[in-house]
Amino acid sequence: MGDLDEKDALKGHNQQEENLKKIPSKQEDLARIFEETELRNKKPDTEKEKIIIRLINGEELDLNVLASTIQKHGPQFSQEFYNQIYRVYSLNGDPKTFRKDKVCADLTIEVIYSRFNKEVLPTIQIQNKYKGYMEREHKYYQFLTDEGILMLQGFIGDAIAALEKCNTAYEFRKLMFDDHKVAYQTDLFRQN
Known part of the structure; x- marks a missing residue:
């Protein structure tokens, strides 16, 4: 029974390490999305999309x-x-x-x-x-x-x-x- 507890604990520890590795990439994704949104909002009026009907x-x-x-x-x-x-x-x-x-x-x-x-x-x-x-x-x-x-x-x-x-x-x-x-x-x- 002791071996199973150690394996479960090791498996849980490895899972936590994997989750911690994913956090920076999610933060980087969010930062990139935020920067892109800011850039789009800062476009001068002349560059904003226009709706034109012929x-x-x-x-x-x-x-x-x-x-x-x-x-x-x-x-x-x-x-x-x-x-x-x-x-x-x-x-x-x-x-x-x-x-x-x-x-x-x-x-x-x-x-x-x-x-x-x-x-x-x-x-x-x-x-x-x-x-x-x-x-x-x-x-x-x-x-x-x-x-x-x-x-x-x-x-x-x-x-x-x-x-x-x-x-x-x-x-x-x-x-x-x-x-x-x-x-x-x-x-x-x-x-x-």
Whole structure:
């Protein structure tokens, strides 16, 4: 019985030595993985991977739509956009005034900016602080790259086209959902 205990003890001791030899190689592997991760994260912006889509007309669109600094883009929303919102939503007031009805702000976020990748809107909202009631430091589109502006203009055009076809807010939101998958609250009691 004594020989078996010694053999088991020797076997256990050898196993421990093998395990100890593996520890440095695991630590080296972890260190190498950490270094590679750090190197990838330190790449300058120009070297980061870009997501590019080739459009049917041959143009390429860079889906990295958020700029690293505030851009000096001119106004993006036409008066026609606001005229149509005031008409379809039966809003009182003048759509040409600088301060518009809150419905305009809500629709701009829900129907236009929500169509970007899901990270775009929250990122802009975090970076763009409030400076008063319904007033932020910058216009949302000032956070977009040139590619983002092209997408924004397309979204605005889609909204205007849909608004022109509709007479009620419900029709507009339903059409935006049907055509562009923009979410909206259904009217449970509506008779079609």
